[in-house]
Amino acid sequence: MNKNRLLQLLMAHQDRPVSGQEISDDLQVSRTAVWKQIEELRKNGYEIEAASRRGYRLVRIPDRVGTEEIMLHLTTARLGRPIIYKDTVTSTQEIVREEAEKGAKEGLIAVANEQMQGRGRLGRVWQSRPEQGIWMSLLLRPQVPPRYAPQLTLLSAVALAEALDSYLPEPTTIKWPNDIRIHKRKVAGILTEMQADMDEVQTVIVGMGINVNQNDGDFTEELAEKAGSIRQYAGVRQSRPQVIASILKSYETWYNEYLTNGFGAVKAAWTAKADTLGSFIQVETSRQTVEGKALRITEEGALQVQRSDGNTQTVHSGEILDDPPSG
Ligand code: BTX
Numbered sequence: 086m087n088k089n090r091l092l093q094l095l096m097a098h099q100d101r102p103v104s105g106q107e108i109s110d111d112l113q114v115s116r117t118a119v120w121k122q123i124e125e126l127r128k129n130g131y132e133i134e135a136a137s138r139r140g141y142r143l144v145r146i147p148d149r150v151g152t153e154e155i156m157l158h159l160t161t162a163r164l165g166r167p168i169i170y171k172d173t174v175t176s177t178q179e180i181v182r183e184e185a186e187k188g189a190k191e192g193l194i195a196v197a198n199e200q201m202q203g204r205g206r207l208g209r210v211w212q213s214r215p216e217q218g219i220w221m222s223l224l225l226r227p228q229v230p231p232r233y234a235p236q237l238t239l240l241s242a243v244a245l246a247e248a249l250d251s252y253l254p255e256p257t258t259i260k261w262p263n264d265i266r267i268h269k270r271k272v273a274g275i276l277t278e279m280q281a282d283m284d285e286v287q288t289v290i291v292g293m294g295i296n297v298n299q300n301d302g303d304f305t306e307e308l309a310e311k312a313g314s315i316r317q318y319a320g321v322r323q324s325r326p327q328v329i330a331s332i333l334k335s336y337e338t339w340y341n342e343y344l345t346n347g348f349g350a351v352k353a354a355w356t357a358k359a360d361t362l363g364s365f366i367q368v369e370t371s372r373q374t375v376e377g378k379a380l381r382i383t384e385e386g387a388l389q390v391q392r393s394d395g396n397t398q399t400v401h402s403g404e405i406l407d408d409p410p411s412g
Contacts, residue, residue, distance in 0.1 A: 089156050091122050095143040104140035150196050150325045158330035163192040165333040175202040177222040178292045185288045191226040211294050219295040231281035235386030236348050238262050238277040241291050243354045248335035252315050258360035261388050270313030272296050298322045370403035
């Protein structure tokens with residue numbers, strides 16, 4: 086039986102009980118099968134009242150990011166299809182990597198309630214505590230040359246930032262290349278991992294970490310000053326499955342635009358949201374620290390910095406240091 090359809094029915098009638106007969110007619114299954122599914126939902130934390138003769142009424146939806154919960158909200162054609170949900174993982178990047186090696190199609194996502202070894206860029210740690218955030222990875226197989234892969238990082242930032250804006254009282258900004266921020270606090274981060282041969286990208290695994298329902302005190306001391314959550318700015322808890330569906334919708338729209346028309350619109354949207362362009366910055370790369378005015382991003386997603394000697398330097402990967410000296 087389609088569990089999703091049962092949930093949809095219950096959700097559509099939260100104001101009154103739905104009789105077992107009504108459900109079994111709608112789903113074309115026996116009343117015993119309905120009862121079994123109701124029990125299954127209860128095991129997953131759904132509170133469902135059962136009044137004799139009147140039927141079932143959904144009283145409380147658990148805050149789960151499981152497959153069914155996401156499916157209830159999903160409006161995409163390709164992204165988030167299928168969904169792999171695990172309660173605890175090392176990293177959702179690993180789950181998607183394994184699936185990709187087995188030949189999984191573009192659009193697959195892995196979501197976890199908790200990551201024990203959530204990763205940031207350059208070997209850094211991404212704090213991924215249970216219940217509080219969205220820890221998810223998406224498999225893409227774009228047919229583009231490897232040098233364009235950084236464009237996908239910027240595309241991810243635009244798609245994610247726009248989706249989160251609809252939950253926030255004021256718009257997020259983007260710090261190059263991939264921090265989504267509000268009041269300079271990091272609300273979300275993106276890790277793009279690519280496998281490619283000489284001419285073509287094979288797989289891109291986009292890892293997105295979004296702080297959703299953390300409250301003051303939920304971040305470690307190290308992060309307390311620099312991290313933020315949607316809840317801290319929106320003032321209320323958000324439904325994580327709903328936020329996931331919004332992100333995938335926004336992502337699909339931007340990804341289709343990119344595949345059809347190229348990087349132009351993504352670049353413009355990214356530039357409009359960038360909070361560092363035009364200011365004096367220090368960027369730490371693997372070899373040196375580059376200082377100067379952040380000018381623009383290039384067609385390949387790199388950052389151009391005008392140094393004090395007047396020369397322009399293009400930085401492909403690095404970290405903009407916070408609290409730069411003014412000048
Ligand atoms: P990043 O290298 O830009 O950021 C990592 C840095 O951000 C850390 O060194 C720390 O200072 C800070 N940080 C760590 N955790 C958090 C947090 N929860 N909120 C705000 N700041 C934090 C960004 O890397 C890329 C993050 C991608 C995370 C996703 S989650 C799903 C997928 N699986 C996985 O292992 N990683 C990705």
